[in-house]
Amino acid sequence: MFTDPPPRKGKLALFNQSDRITTLALPPQAELLTPTQSIAAGMKAGQGQEVRLACEHLLLSLSRFYQVSPSGVRVLASRLLRIRENWSSELFGGYDPSSMAIRVWMRPAVKKNFTSFGTFLSTLCHEYCHHLDFQHFQFSDSWHTRGFYERVAGLYHCARGTPAKRLFWAPTSSGRWRIDWPRTNRG
Ligand SMILES: [Zn+2]
Numbered sequence: 001m002f003t004d005p006p007p008r009k010g011k012l013a014l015f016n017q018s019d020r021i022t023t024l025a026l027p028p029q030a031e032l033l034t035p036t037q038s039i040a041a042g043m044k045a046g047q048g049q050e051v052r053l054a055c056e057h058l059l060l061s062l063s064r065f066y067q068v069s070p071s072g073v074r075v076l077a078s079r080l081l082r083i084r085e086n087w088s089s090e091l092f093g094g095y096d097p098s099s100m101a102i103r104v105w106m107r108p109a110v111k112k113n114f115t116s117f118g119t120f121l122s123t124l125c126h127e128y129c130h131h132l133d134f135q136h137f138q139f140s141d142s143w144h145t146r147g148f149y150e151r152v153a154g155l156y157h158c159a160r161g162t163p164a165k166r167l168f169w170a171p172t173s174s175g176r177w178r179i180d181w182p183r184t185n186r187g
Pocket residue numbers: 088090126127130144
């Protein structure tokens with residue numbers, strides 16, 4: 001997992017601000033565990049409708065907590081090959097700031113297997129953190145900074161009911177950062 005390269009000067013201050021915000025206020029875990037468990041159950045049963053309702057429930061709880069406009073969410077069985085350009089498109093999901101809509105795929109295009117529950121939930125939290133960048137932090141853009149990934153990790157562990165891990169970062173020659181997973185997993 002890599003951070004985005006820093007943008008040109010005009011937006012660099014904002015990028016650095018996003019990089020520095022490594023914590024996110026988190027809602028009471030009990031509120032998130034019920035929808036999270038329903039997502040897991042729906043995925044296990046292959047019930048797209050159940051997964052979608054549970055995702056809506058989870059995101060509504062979050063939006064109430066952060067006092068932001070709710071985001072829409074679409075749970076798609078598998079990844080569409082044609083992707084509209086304004087979506088920040090990622091392997092397992094996407095977020096469109098203009099319509100405040102999140103998409104998550106239960107199965108990525110290149111793979112036959114279903115996305116694992118952990119990856120799915122982490123994608124949902126990732127896309128929701130893009131939503132928070134615009135709606136909660138009022139940033140004019142949303143980058144994958146170290147701070148962004150830290151906020152995603154905090155939200156993910158809260159929603160899953162697992163202890164938060166400290167992320168360790170390693171610099172790359174291109175000025176980007178990558179998560180040092182062996183060190184992060186060792187704790
Ligand atoms: Zn992203």
